[in-house]
Amino acid sequence: MKVIVTSNNDVAGKKAFELIKEEMDNGAKILGLATGSTPVAMYKYMVNSDVDFSNMTSVNLDEYVGAAPDDEQSYRHFMQVNLFDKKPFAKTFVPDGLAKDPEEETKRYNKVIADNPIDLQVLGLGRNGHIGFNEPGSPFDAETRKVPLTESTIEANARFFDNEEDVPKFAYSMGIGSILKSKKIVLMAFGTEKADAVKGMIEGPVTNECPASVLQQKDDVTVIVDTAAASKLADSSIDEKIN
Numbered sequence: 128m129k130v131i132v133t134s135n136n137d138v139a140g141k142k143a144f145e146l147i148k149e150e151m152d153n154g155a156k157i158l159g160l161a162t163g164s165t166p167v168a169m170y171k172y173m174v175n176s177d178v179d180f181s182n183m184t185s186v187n188l189d190e191y192v193g194a195a196p197d198d199e200q201s202y203r204h205f206m207q208v209n210l211f212d213k214k215p216f217a218k219t220f221v222p223d224g225l226a227k228d229p230e231e232e233t234k235r236y237n238k239v240i241a242d243n244p245i246d247l248q249v250l251g252l253g254r255n256g257h258i259g260f261n262e263p264g265s266p267f268d269a270e271t272r273k274v275p276l277t278e279s280t281i282e283a284n285a286r287f288f289d290n291e292e293d294v295p296k297f298a299y300s301m302g303i304g305s306i307l308k309s310k311k312i313v314l315m316a317f318g319t320e321k322a323d324a325v326k327g328m329i330e331g332p333v334t335n336e337c338p339a340s341v342l343q344q345k346d347d348v349t350v351i352v353d354t355a356a357a358s359k360l361a362d363s364s365i366d367e368k369i370n
């Protein structure tokens with residue numbers, strides 16, 4: 128695990144974009160993408176670059192169950208607005224929040240992941256250490272499935288909805304087992320509210336109580352955090368600082 132601390136999330140987004148570009152120069156064709164506020168700066172750098180993504184495929188981590196693609200809070204909508212509408216990809220996959228049969232949808236999405244092995248997976252981090260929507264307690268070998276969201280995640284994501292009651296209670300999420308199959312991982316986390324999760328992920332025991340801690344066992348993981356999210360880390364955990 129390589130840990131980079133940046134002065135702010137814009138610098139982090141630029142660094143993550145550069146890592147994507149580097150992988151594309153090395154032949155990467157399939158990106159695993161994430162939503163949330165964390166990757167927004169990275170998408171801005173992608174959109175404002177002269178990089179051509181029209182031969183690329185993307186596979187997103189998750190989607191709210193019940194969210195229509197054009198719902199403003201759906202992750203499909205987020206991806207269209209922040210990236211795909213401005214930088215077209217050849218193919219983009221996001222779980223279908225409106226799927227009638229959850230079991231069929233998870234099977235379909237597992238086939239999408241198997242058919243499109245991810246070269247580089249971008250991740251954010253939940254305040255409780257979740258990745259995708261793999262909440263504490265999630266098995267490390269899980270594939271895509273329908274998962275209940277924890278109170279902490281519902282509360283954290285309420286800022287995107289008019290009322291907390293409107294936050295969906297379930298999501299489709301790529302499982303940790305599938306995430307670990309990607310060749311490389313870039314995880315970003317910003318702000319003091321992520322500092323405990325960042326510490327657990329990097330310095331804590333590997334336990335599914337902090338799902339992201341499993342990344343300690345994977346090669347080729349780059350963690351990019353701002354100074355606030357890094358505030359509880361020991362100096363010895365930090366490999367590089369970028370201002």
Ligand SMILES: N[C@@H]1[C@@H](O)[C@H](O)[C@@H](COP(=O)(O)O)O[C@@H]1O
Binds near residue numbers: 251
């Ligand atoms: N399912 C998403 C995750 O994919 C995201 O990484 C995380 C952090 O969100 P944010 O980046 O808005 O802090 O929580 C959400 O619940």
